[in-house]
Amino acid sequence: MGALRHEHHGFSLYWEDNAVMAVDQRALPQRFELLRLESVDALIDAVRVLAVRGAPAIGLAGAFGVALSVRTHRTAGAVDEDSVRADAARIADARPTAVNLAWGVRRAVAQLPNGPQAVVDEAMKMVAEDAAVNSAAAARAADLVESLHPHRPLRLLTHCNTGRLATAAVGTALGGIIELRRRGRVAEVLVDETRPLLQGSRLTAWELGEAEVPYRICVDSAAAAAMSRGMVDCVLVGADRIAANGDAANKIGTYGLAVAAARHGIPFVVVAPESTWDPDLPDGSGIPIEEREAAEVTGDADAAVAPAGAGVFNPAFDVTPGELITAIVTEDRVVRPRDAHREQRAELIRSRIVGLLEAFPDYPRPGVVYQDLSRIYAEPGVLDDAADHVRDHFSGRFDRIVAVESRGFVMGAVLAARCEVPLTLVRKPGKLPGAVHSVGYALEYGEDRLEVRQGAIAPGERVLCVDDVLATGGTLLAAAELVEASAAEVAGSVVLVELSGLPGAERLKAYDLLSLCEVAA
Known part of the structure; x- marks a missing residue:
């Protein structure tokens, strides 16, 4: 050395x-x-x-x-x-x-x-310029990661090498990690070994050691398991080319990390200079992917590790779709490709729901317009797409679903199954055994109560409240009060349909409200 x-x-x-x-x-x-x-x-x-x-x-x-x-x-x-x-x-x-x-x-x-x-x-x-650009990008990346996880030391995961060895000085994603360490925000860095040439275990580990950042080397195929065990708060990687829509090419294995991070609700951040953007390339399908020699896979130093003549697939890079990327950080800006894809998907879901809604005036009493969701429930794929959108919107921010009787049960069940979190049903009076928390509320056309069994929601849990239609907001507000009566936290509220012109959204303004579509009352 x-x-x-x-x-x-x-x-x-x-x-x-x-x-x-x-x-x-x-x-x-x-x-x-x-x-x-x-x-x-x-x-x-x-x-x-x-x-x-x-x-x-x-x-x-x-x-x-x-x-x-x-x-x-x-x-x-x-x-x-x-x-x-x-x-x-x-x-x-x-x-x-x-x-x-x-x-x-x-x-x-x-x-x-x-x-x-x-x-x-x-x-x-x-x-x-490169040194200055990387310093700016690293500081901006550190600011972003701190905003995503403001309250505790961070467990970070990175892939390949994005430090000063990959740049003139400072580094991109690794520069951001070292800046976070300087701020006292890093508990540990998991370093993917990065097959087949081990840029992670050879180069990134060396740079982290030089910078006195605590790290452990992680077998590439163990990264997803580390995420599933709660060992990763954020993934930071670099990029070799970024298309206009935010699709990003990086060292092979990056795409799989992004899929795993999305599955576990973990932010996935790309740090790269503006020079890495290719604005003339509409999307990642046009990025040329270098394929390298078979010997990099079939041998280790001078020793053969595969049968003679074995076929090899050895791409140096893969392309991560922008919809899996939380943010791309450069020296000048933070771009959020996932948000753009999310907005496109939200509009498609909105149009499908609107097309399937049926309005029944003066039901169940004069002056009330009943929005029937039966065709939405009957249409294959709509609730699956809606659940995916809700999961992305509240990525990693809830531990339990609370669904409101009775049509809220449908979306609540789909969402709980999709996100693999527990489901608690909030019922009307007299339908639950044992001790309950009970809250009264006003409806658009009357009054009612909601109840939840004591102990059904654990103290401290982050709970997402789900219903079908938002009108005056009384039902969801009551559900939120039941969550808080259980000493838990309301992570947000979700409805399939919001009736505009009624006070529901205003009454729920203290909570993060996601309405999948809005129609006139």
Whole structure:
């Protein structure tokens, strides 16, 4: 292990004496070695074999590669620009998935008309920019994670390597984790080993150790189990390319983490610089996925671990759909792809419910419009989609469902089954045995009471109250009072249909209310 020279301390690559100096990431953690890359071919090889890796870092390497080409193709004070542009194309193609590589090459090539020194200066400027960009993104990511979990030390999980080794300095997702540690907010970091090249257990673990952040290495296939056991509060990862809709490519295995995080209601945060966005790509289906050599999987060092001739599927990256991403944090902004997808899905659910509702005027008495939900219950898939939307909206924020008699039982049962949480039924008077909590309330057309058995809701539980229609709000308000009488917390309220023009929403303004559709009373 060693250190970078004083003037370059903390930087994973830099320009020195007409060459690129870079930390050889293949040697870590056993040895800290610097590579001296003096030619375009040497730089391309270093990128391909992952001696230099990480989307931001290879973007900077691309810019430095153009500077090396300018040095090579400069004679008698003139630069052979055609040869430099040919080298630039080879550099940009060295690894196809990370958009930063082509971005860095383009920035350096754009300086060719201004002379050789301008190309070098641009690459060096990009290194300084990268450090500043990563510091800003790391601080913004730490702020976001603190806002999601404000009250206790955090258990974090990360994948691959997104620290200073993957950038010029500071890091993206790992930079955010180290910033959270600086703020005293980290209990432990689970580090996915990251198959097949172990960037997590080799590089991220090394960086966390250097920063004195407590960590444990996690077998990739154990990450979902760790989530199921309550060992993870937030997942933070980087990205190599982000499509316009928020779909994000990252190291293989990231997609599975996002699926598991969504299943367990755990925030999934991507931290990446603005240069990682590809605004010309509508969605992730167009991201090219690099496939690597079979030997990375079939062998371990010089030893074979698979039968000779075994077929191998070894993609370097996968694409996580934006709908699974809680937030993408850059140096300038926080983008919430899941919210955009959620809004689209909410509108589809709203239109389906409205199309299936039947209104019956003057029922059960004159002046009342009865909204019948029978066709909604009969239509396959509607309640499933509605339950998925409710689960996402209240992600990880409730421990129990309370459903109100009688039509609230239907949605409450579907939602409880979907979220695998207990269901408690709130009944009308005289229908529950034993001691009960009881609350009276006013209806749109009369008065009634609701009751729940004492002990049916555990003290301290976070409870979601579910009913079918919101009119004056009396029923759901009574359900909330029963929850609070049980020494539990109301996490929110859900209704399939809200009647606009009535005071229900106003009466429930103290709680998070989700109405799946709204119709005129």
